[in-house]
Amino acid sequence: MPQGFTRVQVAAIAALAHLELDSSELDLFARQLGSILAHADAVQQVDTTGVPPTASVIARHASERIDQRHTSLEIAETLANTPDSDRTQMEGGFFKVPRVIG
Amino acid sequence: MTGPSPIDAIRTAIRSGARSAGEVCREALSRVAAENPHLNAFNTVAAERAMERADAIDRDPERWRDAPLAGVPVAIKDNLCTAGLRTTASSRMLESYVPPYDATVVARLEAAGAVVIGKTNCDEFAMGSSSENSAFGPVRNPWALDRIPGGTSGGSAAAVAARLAPLALGSDTGGSIRQPAALCGVVGLKPTYGRVSRYGLIAHASSLDQVGPMTLTVRDAAIALRVMAGSDTADATSAPEPVPDYPAALTGDIRGARVGVPRRLLDHGVDAEVSLAIAAAFDALTARGATLVDVDLPHARYAIPVYYLVSTAEASSNLARYDGVRYGFRATPPPGDRNADLHGMYARTRALGFGAEVKRRIMLGTYVLSAGYYDAYYLKAQQVRTLILRDYDEAFRGADAVDVIAMPTSPTPAFRIGERMEDPLQMYLADVFTVSASLAGLPAVSVPCGFTTGRLPIGLQFTGRRFDESTLLRIADAYERDTEWSSQVPPATPR
Numbered sequence: 001m002p003q004g005f006t007r008v009q010v011a012a013i014a015a016l017a018h019l020e021l022d023s024s025e026l027d028l029f030a031r032q033l034g035s036i037l038a039h040a041d042a043v044q045q046v047d048t049t050g051v052p053p054t055a056s057v058i059a060r061h062a063s064e065r066i067d068q069r070h071t072s073l074e075i076a077e078t079l080a081n082t083p084d085s086d087r088t089q090m091e092g093g094f095f096k097v098p099r100v101i102g
Numbered sequence: 103m104t105g106p107s108p109i110d111a112i113r114t115a116i117r118s119g120a121r122s123a124g125e126v127c128r129e130a131l132s133r134v135a136a137e138n139p140h141l142n143a144f145n146t147v148a149a150e151r152a153m154e155r156a157d158a159i160d161r162d163p164e165r166w167r168d169a170p171l172a173g174v175p176v177a178i179k180d181n182l183c184t185a186g187l188r189t190t191a192s193s194r195m196l197e198s199y200v201p202p203y204d205a206t207v208v209a210r211l212e213a214a215g216a217v218v219i220g221k222t223n224c225d226e227f228a229m230g231s232s233s234e235n236s237a238f239g240p241v242r243n244p245w246a247l248d249r250i251p252g253g254t255s256g257g258s259a260a261a262v263a264a265r266l267a268p269l270a271l272g273s274d275t276g277g278s279i280r281q282p283a284a285l286c287g288v289v290g291l292k293p294t295y296g297r298v299s300r301y302g303l304i305a306h307a308s309s310l311d312q313v314g315p316m317t318l319t320v321r322d323a324a325i326a327l328r329v330m331a332g333s334d335t336a337d338a339t340s341a342p343e344p345v346p347d348y349p350a351a352l353t354g355d356i357r358g359a360r361v362g363v364p365r366r367l368l369d370h371g372v373d374a375e376v377s378l379a380i381a382a383a384f385d386a387l388t389a390r391g392a393t394l395v396d397v398d399l400p401h402a403r404y405a406i407p408v409y410y411l412v413s414t415a416e417a418s419s420n421l422a423r424y425d426g427v428r429y430g431f432r433a434t435p436p437p438g439d440r441n442a443d444l445h446g447m448y449a450r451t452r453a454l455g456f457g458a459e460v461k462r463r464i465m466l467g468t469y470v471l472s473a474g475y476y477d478a479y480y481l482k483a484q485q486v487r488t489l490i491l492r493d494y495d496e497a498f499r500g501a502d503a504v505d506v507i508a509m510p511t512s513p514t515p516a517f518r519i520g521e522r523m524e525d526p527l528q529m530y531l532a533d534v535f536t537v538s539a540s541l542a543g544l545p546a547v548s549v550p551c552g553f554t555t556g557r558l559p560i561g562l563q564f565t566g567r568r569f570d571e572s573t574l575l576r577i578a579d580a581y582e583r584d585t586e587w588s589s590q591v592p593p594a595t596p597r
Binding site (some may be wrong): 003006010013014017018019020021022025028029032033035036037039040041042043044046047048051052053054055056058065075078080082083084093095097098099100 | 168188198199200202203217295296309323333339341343401403404406407408410411418425426427428429430431435442443444445446447448449452454456458461462463464465466469472478479482483484485486487488491526527530542568575588
């Protein structure tokens with residue numbers, strides 16, 4: 001297990017997480033993630049042979065709800081919080097993003 | 103606490119005509135205006151909206167006569183959606199976000215007549231243990247303004263402690279209701295996972311998050327839980343179990359109740375004054391007829407690492423939605439910037455929109471879920487989570503079964519603002535007694551059980567059987583009846 005992270009490793013994780021980090025954050029997180037994971041390594045001492053993982057404590061899911069139609073949010077309500085200040089999208093009913101192709 | 107509980111007192115006064123909902127609301131708002139500059143407990147105060155609601159209740163007394171919370175001011179943690187009222191999760195990312203819908207718990211409280219007076223400050227996206235990780239500045243503890251109120255529901259705890267509202271909602275992922283309740287000297291209840299709908303709660307770690315009430319008395323928590331609890335078609339993890347009459351369960355009779363004490367867990371790391379207060383509380387429980395039973399939770403000492411592996415993994419996934427596209431903050435790269443494409447916009451938006459703790463957890467969660475490390479960290483943590491769950495099952499269902507398990511809520515009283523901000527691991531260790539009930543999905547409540555010599559509140563935590571909040575609250579209420587801790591008012595904040 002890595003007890004310390006290099007800046008390159010931290011940058012690789014940040015890329016997976018869609019996070020832009022500055023130089024001081026790369027150093028800080030390299031140090032802090034290393035020390036947090038060193039503490040978390042305590043779980044490695046536990047014998048978990050044959051123990052199933054717990055992803056949820058829910059014993060019964062409400063899987064048998066009645067399949068009814070409900071109203072959903074209006075398009076205008078949905079778009080009301082859009083971060084793009086250009087309101088032309090309200091007319092088209094879409095979210096605007098920076099150019100993806102070309 | 104002597105006299106009626108605060109919610110009962112308000113209800114009686116309004117029902118009898120001694121006070122109007124408008125008067126009660128105006129008084130709460132004026133206390134918020136006086137105290138909030140010192141406490142920073144509220145991100146948003148909804149004065150106009152609250153007065154409109156209160157006046158509407160006054161205009162139609164017959165309709166609201168039997169509504170359990172009619173005219174009761176309530177503060178809502180700022181990670182619960184309120185239609186038309188800004189909801190920020192104390193993050194720059196959602197600084198201007200106005201939800202188009204209500205969280206189910208908010209809708210249920212309002213249907214019961216509660217008057218929302220504002221949205222309370224908290225750690226950003228409910229990540230932290232001190233309410234310092236807020237884009238809007240730290241919350242201050244009403245008992246000592248240079249100290250943290252606990253977190254993440256620190257604004258809710260401070261609001262109740264400072265008598266700004268008799269009821270506040272918090273959310274608890276690893277102790278975020280119970281620990282601030284303990285450090286501010288109020289009652290904080292984390293219900294069983296699934297007891298209360300999570301619809302409209304801004305997700306942190308979905309297998310752990312639960313909404314609950316923060317109040318001055320156990321009775322008020324029981325009144326609120328009865329309104330909040332129950333299944334909800336909008337949350338597939340909400341449970342179909344019927345909702346009992348929680349206030350009616352508070353009989354004061356705990357003769358024969360079996361209270362488990364995990365002594366080995368309490369051997370080290372607990373502040374001496376906290377230990378003394380807990381020992382005195384155990385004596386009070388025994389004097390009321392309860393029996394103390396030693397229980398062993400052998401895997402509880404792994405709860406902190408398990409919690410931080412599981413919760414960060416879930417958080418990294420949940421927070422992927424904040425990408426600057428559909429709602430929230432969007433960073434605009436300068437023209438000609440090489441990051442001006444879509445992916446650059448995502449990364450810059452998240453860099454500027456999230457604070458340091460949120461980034462740290464997203465990074466940790468991304469790492470433990472990544473190829474090559476998933477089995478060693480995430481899967482392993484989920485397996486140890488199973489063992490923690492089995493420990494509790496054994497304590498609650500084994501040959502020597504107990505009704506509740508009691509221990510301190512927090513190993514220390516409130517620490518100073520800034521004291522642990524440079525060392526995230528030290529901050530995480532504040533949750534040592536609260537995270538295991540979260541991992542096991544069990545209900546747990548913190549009740550005030552004393553003060554340090556420096557007048558800082560201390561909390562006693564009871565953990566109960568799944569969906570047995572009635573027994574949990576009955577024992578907590580019986581303890582509270584023998585003490586005066588809940589009646590103590592924080593020193594007047596400077597004006």
